[in-house]
Amino acid sequence: MQQVEITKTDEEWRKQLTPEQYAVLREKGTERPFTGKFEDHYEPGIYTCAACGNELFQSATKFDAGCGWPSFYEALDKTKIIEKLDKSHGMMRMEIMCAKCGGHLGHVFNDGPQDKTGLRYCVNSVSLDFKKKDSLGTK
Numbered sequence: 001m002q003q004v005e006i007t008k009t010d011e012e013w014r015k016q017l018t019p020e021q022y023a024v025l026r027e028k029g030t031e032r033p034f035t036g037k038f039e040d041h042y043e044p045g046i047y048t049c050a051a052c053g054n055e056l057f058q059s060a061t062k063f064d065a066g067c068g069w070p071s072f073y074e075a076l077d078k079t080k081i082i083e084k085l086d087k088s089h090g091m092m093r094m095e096i097m098c099a100k101c102g103g104h105l106g107h108v109f110n111d112g113p114q115d116k117t118g119l120r121y122c123v124n125s126v127s128l129d130f131k132k133k134d135s136l137g138t139k
C-alpha cells in the first residue's frame with residue numbers, strides 16, 4: 001500500500017478509536033445499512049476522516065443513493081483518498097481509504113449520478129466526522 005503520513009500501532013488505534021470505529025477503519029468492517037449517523041444528513045459542511053481529521057468530502061457532493069450509506073459523487077480532492085482493488089467476498093470492488101492515515105472508508109462504484117462524475121463513493125458513517133460550514137471560517 002501507498003505510504004501514509006500517520007502510522008500508529010493497532011494498540012494505539014484501539015485506544016484512540018471506539019470499538020465500532022476500529023472495526024471499520026482498521027479492520028475494514030462495514031456498518032449495517034441505514035444505521036449510520038450521516039446516512040440521512042444534509043447540512044452544509046465538510047466530512048472528515050474520523051481517525052485523523054483529513055478533509056475528505058464536501059456536503060455539496062453528497063447524494064441519496066438509497067443504499068443505506070452516505071454517498072458522494074466526488075472526493076474533496078483526489079489526493080485525499082487511496083483506491084485499492086478489493087477482491088474479498090467474491091466481488092471485485094475498489095476500496096477507498098484515507099490517504100493520510102490509511103483508514104478504511106468504504107468502496108467506490110461506477111453507478112453514481114451520470115450528470116456528475118458517474119461515481120458513488122459509498123462511505124461508512126463510522127469512518128466520518130463532520131465540520132459544519134459555520135465552523136469552517138473562511139472556507
Ligand code: FE
Pocket residue numbers: 049050051052053054098099100101102103
Ligand atoms: Fe484518516
